[in-house]
Amino acid sequence: MRVLLPLTAVTTAALLVVTVTGTTPAAADRNPDGTSLVKVSHGDPYAKCTIGARSPDSIVHPGTEVEPYLSVDPRDPKRVVTVFQQDRWNDGGARGLAAGWTTDGHTFHRSTLPFSLCAPGGADYERATDPWVSTGPDGTVYAGGEGVDFTKSTRSALLAVTSRDGGRTWRNLTTTHVDEQPFFNDKPSLTADPIRRGTAYQVWDRLDNDPPGPSSLDGPGYISLTRDGGRTWSRARRFVDTSAVPNTQTIGHLIVADRRTGTLYDFFDTITFADDLSTVLEAHYAMVTSTDAGETWSAPVAVARDSSVPEVDPNDPTKLLRAAATLPSPAVDPRTGTLYMAYEGSDFSGGEFDSVQLVRSTDGGRTWGTPELISPRGVPAFSPSIAVAERGRVALTYYDLRFLRPGNTTTLPTAYQLATLRHGNPELRSERRISRVFDWLQAPFSGGYFLGDYQGLAADGKGVRAVLTETHSGAPQNRTDVYTGSLGTR
Template identity: 35%
Template sequence: MFSAAAALLAGAAAQPAGAEEETGSGHAVVRPVSGVSPLPADCGEPPIDGYVLNPNAEVLPTVATDPNRPWHLVTVYQQDRWNRYGSNGAVTAVSDDYGKTWRQSDNLPPFSRCNGGTAANGGDYEVTTDNWVTITPSGAAIAASLSLSRTGETTAILVSRSGDGGRTWDAPATLARDDNAQFFNDRPVVTADPYHPGVVYAVWDRVDATDAGWTQPVYLAKSTDDGRTWTTSKVYDFPDNSGVIGTQLVPLADGTLLIGMHHETDTTAATQVIRSTDGGATWSQPTLNVPAPFAVGVRIPDPDNSGDPIRNASLPLLAARPGTGVVSAVWQSQAADGTFHIDYAQSKDAGLTWSSPVRIDKTPVGSAAVPVVAASPNGTVAVTYYDFRNNTADPATLPTDVWAVTCKSNCTQPASWREQHIEGPFDARKVPLTSAGRLVGDYSGLVSVGRSAFTAVYGVATGDSANPVDIHSAIFTG
């Protein structure tokens, strides 16, 4: 496996069978990505009051595919999760068969001390979280991190570049850093522009708290040399006591840039999308603006009323059909009974106008959680999520499944979406407990890998207390 993966990374091996062929009958193909922690046994800080470590727990994966080699994937996920403010380290792995098998990177991006971060290389942080990954048209992988002190007084946005597609990683570049608890950088997302080789974007929000209130503006860093150097600026500001979280930038074929985000004030919330037609220098007012009845952090209702709820920090995500101005947006909505569901809207004019939102999850009872979206070149759209429809009467367990819905056309009609089972059930009461509930996931990974094929990367509880959560992958077709 080592030699085959190395040959593929060097471009010397033949293209593997297409992803549609990998799925066979179209049922999920699940392979473990990780197991026992690969971090050094003696790394990490000792526990302090209110902070609990979950050893060997892998959570919150994202995944990217090479735009010129769709079989080549890179995933990044958190390793050894604390109950607050992230994990001891981030782990990256590479696949050269659409996600059927994986190989851990030779070294890890130095986003924390447990990842090899030092004062000299720019990675001297106690924990890392909110990791994201993208692959540029040249085949370079760029990973992002919110790296911070364990109690959150220092926060920094870092990116690390891998010129060999995720096998080895360079010292990180610092896009932003604050050592004052008045400011909190949060939730970076990094995106390569597939239409402008060498251009890469990173976006995040920063909480700016003052005695008079708070704001949470959008920051953007741009690279024009394939992720080697960056310039950073604040690009979207807000009035006092308002702002956004969960920014994601998506480039379109006509040069338009979109940012999807969750907007909040002290009393309101909304799913929003803004546009730029000048490379990110200026941005429109929201073109999608859907009121939300909840703030980030409102917990998923526990089906058992056990007092052991599911954490809810899922945020809006976008996916564009390659080469077009057709864009899909998904986010969590909340029904009158308090349960959460998956809403969808589509734009056919590069984000200028949007269809009316429709619910697309097929969850028959209870909540659907953690939606992510991807779009294939032929226009198929896929969304994955977790739900608890197979829950039992035993309040000590919470059976949880991973599902996908796909749509080939007329996606603004709920009846156009077809559901398939990806994996489960597993017991969500065995995933890490955080200060905001059980961490099934704030997000997971999903990419298009063929005409109508997708690879999902997500966390599942193992039932093994010594290794409570693994990252799995599945290939499925729409």
């Protein structure tokens, strides 16, 4: 769930055994280069759940799977775990979170994450949202998310579980932090330390608007960590402070680690509002650094201006979209330590629409270069994800609207693209489509036509593995599915 003021882009514990169902791969349409994706989201484990309506206007979209993320086992790239929202509500969150796991890279099986009352053995929350997953160097899988209530309380909780069998079953359900209004916890991510066994970090923003009124908003970054493989988590604490500037919040915290040095980098967006809390005064991406496994953190360093604009159908701006504006996607080159951050921005369209932009740092984040355009010029593009393969090739995935024709206001033809940068150089760039061309307007509506606030991309040996949401036309009971594929970075 993305709580951003305003709710648009910047300018405006015991073992929990879950139901596991074997599945067979189902390929999406073949793409021009022969790439074939595998469907991850088979069936609906929460179809009979009646929990979660917050008002008579609440609408659940059954059979929808959105906002996927994934993790690849560093010991074996065929062992993959994906997570996603299952049955999205129109007014926030989903009935629950689900996972798809494989040991051969092709055949995915289903399990459920115990983060809501709809899930077997689930936590005592009406809805769940913001799925995340990461695998440690010993193969321990850490999954995180958020549980939320709307009727029986006003709680928002950060939750975590672990799996020792590749996502089949989940244990160590832990509430890493919980609040009631006026606090709201939002946009958590979870990162397993790639060199410290048993260590993982969960980070998020914690919004405080009490008492309501001028200069009242505060939205610092919080962290909780585990050193024992997820059996226990530390007490949540503030690690990015926003109190010095009134009406300032962070969002999109995500930690990446340099495997050569163990240094941690947390990236996020910082947004400052006027007293009306609807006018953005300033927004920029920033990062903080830790050299002691998350115990202490540096002061923030500015990375890039957030120039994102509202995500809309360009032929009919009354049709709102929801993608990854305000949410950074960072990565580290495992050979050199070069840092990259991909993000949505309008610097190359004169503020008309968002494209995929990239910045980099070669000195550990102390200084950053100017933005570079990755997606095609003149075409709106959304939801960038970035990963660096073992040989240093930089890969980015994103949705774009290049197939939309002038005057078409009935459909929104959309495709998912993979761009590969040799030596990280946009001038040495190749691109190919990896999805079907599908209609974005068939996605569930939740503050905009919703494919997810993010999609996933991870290094996969010599290449990368992507996970993404596609829609289906004429299928109101199955509007979306989640697909994945292992992709070369030629």
